[in-house]
Amino acid sequence: MQSLPYLAHYSDSIRRQVSDLLADNKLGQVLGRRYSAEHEIRSDKALYDYTQALKSRFMKKSPPIARICFDDKLTLKHQALGLHSFVSRVQGQKLKAKHEIRIAGRLKQAPEPLLRMVVVHELAHLREKEHNKAFYQLCCHMEPDYHQLEFDLRLLLTAIDANQSPF
Template identity: 65%
Template sequence: MRLLNGYSASVIEQVQRHIEDNSLASLLLSRHPVIHDVRTDKALYDYTLGFKNQFMRQSDPLAKVIYDEKITLTHQALGLHSFVNRVQGNKVKAKNEIRISSRLKRIPEPLLRMVVIHELAHLREKEHNKAFYKLCEFMLSDYHQLEFDLRLLLICEQLGQSPYEA
């Protein structure tokens, strides 16, 4: 239950009951019945760019947004953002990159949206602090509920009970 650290005892108890009843996967399916269709790196880039243009137009451009096979959901559940500086002649060029686990190709669209919003928020706020979460909530009002639902999905996957497997 490491994924639920910081949640109240009553919330953890409810999740534990769902696990014992084998109803956690069906709970997720009732909340999010359909998986997204953003399957390619190009589609993911376009999808992410739409949110960036809507909420963070003034932020630095994105050089790359891709699905990454190397990201494991247990250690980097939401993906990775990187700010890469490269020296070219007398200039330093900065590139923002977002990498999302390729295992997130088969999840509901609201959960993918939450991951994308999370990584976009890192363009302005590098740390997971109060300003970071405030920005996430500005871009996605139900951010915290969707983050919780993603945690539930990760628990399902750890139990071998993912409701969205092919």
């Protein structure tokens, strides 16, 4: 069975199925049938608008986000496709705090549901800092298929590494 770093915490039977699909050059085809095309969100402005729309729909009372952008420096070596930062600065006598969300630039070529899953994940960090039960409940509230989309994103990354990307 091949080394599957994005699926390391999944069961042996799932990793075996994915290895079989990779060996038959069919993983990209499976994902291509499930997700028809890439999204149209290419600029930081479009990502900002997209994220703010989700935030205003599900998290109206959450603190504002100062910056939302694609970041080509985010890599999976750091185990991150998105990054939520809470930056505190002292300005005079006041402590100013700003939230920033950065999404990996490689998600510009992903299907929209997979981008939405990462954005939802980062938005959930506005309320829950840790990856705990409340965090994942909030993610599932904003995106009911959250866990399936996370798995599919891991499959897509596996397919890309094996040169079987459907897009």
